[in-house]
Amino acid sequence: MALLLQKGLQVTVLDDCSSGYSENIPADVRFINGSILDRDDVLNALDECTAVLHFAGKSLVEESVQKPELYKRVNVHGAKNLLLQMRDRNINQLVFSSSAATYGEVKAVPILETSATNPTNPYGSTKLQVEELISRECVEQSLSAISLRYFNVAGALKIKNSWLFERHDPETHLIPNILKSVPENPIKVFGTDWLTHDGTCIRDYIHVSDLAAAHMAAALHLIDGGASGALNLGTGHGVSVREIVEAT
Secondary structure, three states, X not given: OHHXXXXXXXXXXXXXXXXXXXXXXXXXXXXXXXXOOOHHHHHHHHOOOOOEEEOOOOOOHHHHHHOHHHHHHHHHHHHHHHHHHHXXXXXXXXXXXXXXXXXXOOOOOOOOOOXXXXXXXXXXXXXXXXXXXXXXXXXXXXXXXXXXXEOEEEOOEEEOOEEEOOOOOOOOOHHHHHHHOEOOEXXXXXXXXXXXXXXXXXXXXXXXXXXXXXXXXXXXXXXXXXXXXXXXXXXXXXXEHHHHHHHO
């Protein structure tokens, strides 16, 4: 939102606040407290919109294993509803916040956009199903869309005199949990015998401000008539859990 506003763009937010916080939404943003599953809420949010950035969805892997039907309903059926209402409003540009979880257990790195998709959990599966819905809409309708697949998001963004930072309940991300750790409740590292240089898992971390800039660039690309597709977002350089702990 902050980057879009800095560009002088008008922004509307639709959020049911099940995992977000309405107080984080700037006063100059049109805010609708509603659900992506509700036709009228989505139509209301789409009034006078040119393009859609689709972030709405459930995103915890462990929860998706415990509640696969919830993830199917919110992520997949929610996307279906959004696409139907975009068609009704004749809005033809969409940027979808996808995930590298669509790839599953890969056999080679770096992961390319041409790598096979084989998600290993319901969360990744629903993300891939939404991508397939979007691809079909691009073929059968006049939609132009980009799906952005990314890995581990980290960092905070300073806007004026305040910081926008991670705020999850429960908090599952490594860096915030390191920052919250104390001797009485230390950070837990799950596995120190992986086949890596220091025995801990290696992952690609992308800064949240780079991620936001990429979504905005993708939207402007589509508005300018650019091609649809799926893109990976990352640094291309993995960092181990132990390295993140030491750096933090």
